[in-house]
Amino acid sequence: xxxxxxxxxxxxxxxxxxxxxxxxxxxxxxxxxxxxxxxxxxxxxxxxxxxxxxxxxxxxxxxxxxxxxxxxxxxxxxxxxxxxxxxxxxxxxxxxxxxxxxxxxxxxxxxxxxx
Amino acid sequence: xxxxxxxxxxxxxxxxxxxxxxxxxxxxxxxxxxxxxxxxxxxxxxxxxxxxxxxxxxxxxxxxxxxxxxxxxxxxxxxxxxxxxxxxxxxxxxxxxxxxxxxxxxxxxxxxxx
Numbered sequence: 743x744x745x746x747x748x749x750x751x752x753x754x755x756x757x758x759x760x761x762x763x764x765x766x767x768x769x770x771x772x773x774x775x776x777x778x779x780x781x782x783x784x785x786x787x788x789x790x791x792x793x794x795x796x797x798x799x800x801x802x803x804x805x806x807x808x809x810x811x812x813x814x815x816x817x818x819x820x821x822x823x824x825x826x827x828x829x830x831x832x833x834x835x836x837x838x839x840x841x842x843x844x845x846x847x848x849x850x851x852x853x854x855x856x857x
Numbered sequence: 858x859x860x861x862x863x864x865x866x867x868x869x870x871x872x873x874x875x876x877x878x879x880x881x882x883x884x885x886x887x888x889x890x891x892x893x894x895x896x897x898x899x900x901x902x903x904x905x906x907x908x909x910x911x912x913x914x915x916x917x918x919x920x921x922x923x924x925x926x927x928x929x930x931x932x933x934x935x936x937x938x939x940x941x942x943x944x945x946x947x948x949x950x951x952x953x954x955x956x957x958x959x960x961x962x963x964x965x966x967x968x969x970x971x
Contacts, residue, residue, distance in 0.1 A: 773957055784946045784961030785901065798958055833900065837957055844889065844950070844957040848900040
């Protein structure tokens with residue numbers, strides 16, 4: 743089966759600019775996650791969608807980050823305006839979430855550098 | 858919320874030796890504990906997971922143990938090989954409204970010397 747797709751793979755922007763990331767989950771996966779992975783740390787969940795509804799966005803900096811998942815499939819994550827500390831890899835993951843099966847499959851990530 | 862602590866942060870072993878990485882978690886509601894391997898510049902990949910109704914699980918050279926009472930779980934890799942060199946992350950997830958929400962440890966850089 744095809745994996746989780748993300749684009750772009752790399753992005754360099756200046757602080758205060760805006761940026762958007764796109765994710766296409768595995769077909770049929772109801773749950774989609776966005777993680778932020780700062781160099782040398784474990785991934786940190788930013789937002790979790792179940793179909794097109796938000797399940798958890800408690801760690802999303804809502805003053806500058808936004809995310810949507812229209813039609814319960816693809817998702818976009820936006821940062822506006824970006825700060826230096828937003829430099830990280832942004833990982834998208836999806837899972838089937840049926841019963842006790844909630845293994846998460848990760849995409850290749852988007853490496854963001856804010857200068 | 859959940860907090861996951863992982864030790865050690867770096868681990869260096871000789872090829873053929875065993876490697877053990879330990880994690881503790883804080884939320885007693887957590888019931889799913891996956892381990893991910895992440896090679897440099899690549900995505901995290903699930904290598905093994907365990908659920909709270911099981912104390913131990915094994916898959917070839919990899920095993921995971923869980924102690925629910927003490928709230929800790931460990932990854933054991935036997936007969937290590939150079940290709941096992943990577944960053945390993947443990948994670949914990951609870952059910953209920955936090956269904957599937959993973960909290961990750963800080964990671965362990967494993968280096969296997971030939």
